[in-house]
Amino acid sequence: MRSILRAEALSRVFGSGAGEVHALNGVDLAVASGELLVVRGPSGSGKTTLLNLLGGLDRPTSGSVWLGEAEVTAMREREVLATRQRRIGYVFQSFGLVPVLSAAENVEVPLRLRRVAPAERAERVRAALEAVGLGEHAEQRPYELSGGQQQRVGIARALVAEPEVLIADEPTGQLDSATAAVVMDLIRDVVHARGVAAVVSTHDPILMERADRVVELHDGRLAAGG
Numbered sequence: 001m002r003s004i005l006r007a008e009a010l011s012r013v014f015g016s017g018a019g020e021v022h023a024l025n026g027v028d029l030a031v032a033s034g035e036l037l038v039v040r041g042p043s044g045s046g047k048t049t050l051l052n053l054l055g056g057l058d059r060p061t062s063g064s065v066w067l068g069e070a071e072v073t074a075m076r077e078r079e080v081l082a083t084r085q086r087r088i089g090y091v092f093q094s095f096g097l098v099p100v101l102s103a104a105e106n107v108e109v110p111l112r113l114r115r116v117a118p119a120e121r122a123e124r125v126r127a128a129l130e131a132v133g134l135g136e137h138a139e140q141r142p143y144e145l146s147g148g149q150q151q152r153v154g155i156a157r158a159l160v161a162e163p164e165v166l167i168a169d170e171p172t173g174q175l176d177s178a179t180a181a182v183v184m185d186l187i188r189d190v191v192h193a194r195g196v197a198a199v200v201s202t203h204d205p206i207l208m209e210r211a212d213r214v215v216e217l218h219d220g221r222l223a224a225g226g
């Protein structure tokens with residue numbers, strides 16, 4: 001299968017001199033459309049660093065990230081921003097919802113950024129919330145929703161603009177294990193149904209069972225493929 005997201009010899013050094021931290025060391029990785037890749041590894045092994053680089057949220061010290069034919073690491077910042085808005089969806093451990101906005105308004109944000117017309121926005125928001133089982137909760141604010149529901153809003157927001165890539169750094173880190181399993185099932189289902197290339201980091205063995213492939217980071221190096 002053709003890989004939509006590729007990393008080549010990706011390295012990231014933080015700080016300098018005696019305080020230098022080699023967070024990532026020469027990581028090669030390829031993710032296909034419709035594939036759910038889970039990145040595991042102990043705390044400090046470089047998972048967040050890797051996901052931030054893959055998602056265009058940070059720049060590597062050396063190496064490259066490719067999204068299809070486009071080298072993200074060669075782009076100017078404005079182009080990276082446009083690429084993130086058009087082609088990548090993000091799910092965050094702490095959900096990242098705007099507290100004063102309803103579920104529907106949170107999901108609508110990426111469509112506003114992309115200047116989608118209001119009528120189409122409303123329809124796509126409705127469908128996205130429906131797809132995560134929250135059709136009845138569109139008008140509620142985040143504090144009126146459970147953690148699992150908030151993360152389902154986060155998933156709807158990440159996918160409403162139909163990105164090619166989904167980046168999720170410990171998306172279930174704040175959820176109990178039963179809720180985490182439901183959320184991970186949802187991620188797997190939408191990734192497969194929509195052909196999104198997904199990279200998800202987790203500590204949780206239950207979530208790894210949902211993966212199409214698991215890779216392991218140790219001290220910033222890729223240890224094994226599953």
Ligand SMILES: Nc1ncnc2c1ncn2[C@@H]1O[C@H](COP(=O)(O)OP(=O)(O)OP(=O)(O)O)[C@@H](O)[C@H]1O
Nearest residue numbers: 014015021023041042043044045046047048049050
């Ligand atoms: N902005 C930064 N400045 C300095 N060091 C950093 C920075 N970000 C990460 N690091 C260091 O890089 C290494 C990898 O961190 P990273 O956050 O990627 O690990 P992680 O696998 O996501 O850990 P966790 O499971 O705890 O989230 C760690 O040693 C960390 O302290």
Ligand SMILES: [Mg+2]
Nearest residue numbers: 047048049169
């Ligand atoms: Mg992390």
